[in-house]
Amino acid sequence: MTDEQLQQWVEQISLQYFKRPFLHKATFNARLKATGGRYFTKTHHIEISPHQLETFGKDETEKIIKHELCHYHLHLLGLGYKHRDAAFKQLLQHVGGARYCQTLPDREQRKPEPYRYKLQCEACQLVYMRKRKVDPKKYVCGKCRGKLRLYEIT
Structure with a gap:
């Protein structure tokens, strides 16, 4: 058409x-x-x-x-x-219109990204998992206000 x-x-x-x-x-x-x-x-x-x-x-x-x-x-x-x-x-x-359109079959469904980074508190060892890289200097632990360290998960 x-x-x-x-x-x-x-x-x-x-x-x-x-x-x-x-x-x-x-x-x-x-x-x-x-x-x-x-x-x-x-x-x-x-x-x-x-x-x-x-x-x-x-x-x-x-x-x-x-x-x-x-x-x-x-x-x-x-x-x-x-x-x-x-x-x-x-x-x-x-x-009689459609509220939503149908999903195309060849359209790939978004898969959730696996965690690639881990922030760990140096004082209480609490772990925060992250998909994106963050600057640990900008944040503190939410539990004890301790310093955070960033680890890359491979």
Whole structure:
């Protein structure tokens, strides 16, 4: 599907479900991997992930478009257009949009980093595990206010 076809599809969904025209630009953005789409409040443009269309089909992508159009129309009407707003939740449910998009199967799940550093108190031997390197001179032990020493875990 091209950007022009997407534009026509978004305009048609807007008229059919919202009874209002979509007067701005809708495009695909292949960099969107963790999100299905975006609405820009300054330009009022909408971007949709082509990966969602390829992976989950037109039905799921239509729900994402409805979600972004909820942001669009509510924002232009001066109503609550954010995810937490009651007006947004109500309109989204009314038009049948997706609250969240599905996770792409090829998207790697973030694994928690193992601890790479250990801070140990020289006085009471209490150990603090850290994923990132910190300067032990800037901190003291929370238990006894003793001096800390940094060790790298290999």
